Amino acid sequence: MHEDEAAATAALEDRWRDEDGVVRCPDCGSTDHLFSTHGGTVTIYCGECPTSESAEFPDFKV
Secondary structure, X not given: OOHHHHHHHHHHHHHHEOOOOOEOXXXXXXXXXXXXXXXXXXXXXXXXXXXXXXXXXXXXXX
């Protein structure tokens, strides 16, 4: 995993992390989630509802 990709992934996890330290969907509260990387963007998807959020890592090189 690219260093900036890892940082973007960690930032998304932090945004979804609740006060107990659990990564959960901000809309439905599910802890079921997955990540997808396309180009210079990482997206976190909830596994239970259509909620998603993306973060870019600008130093991505093809």
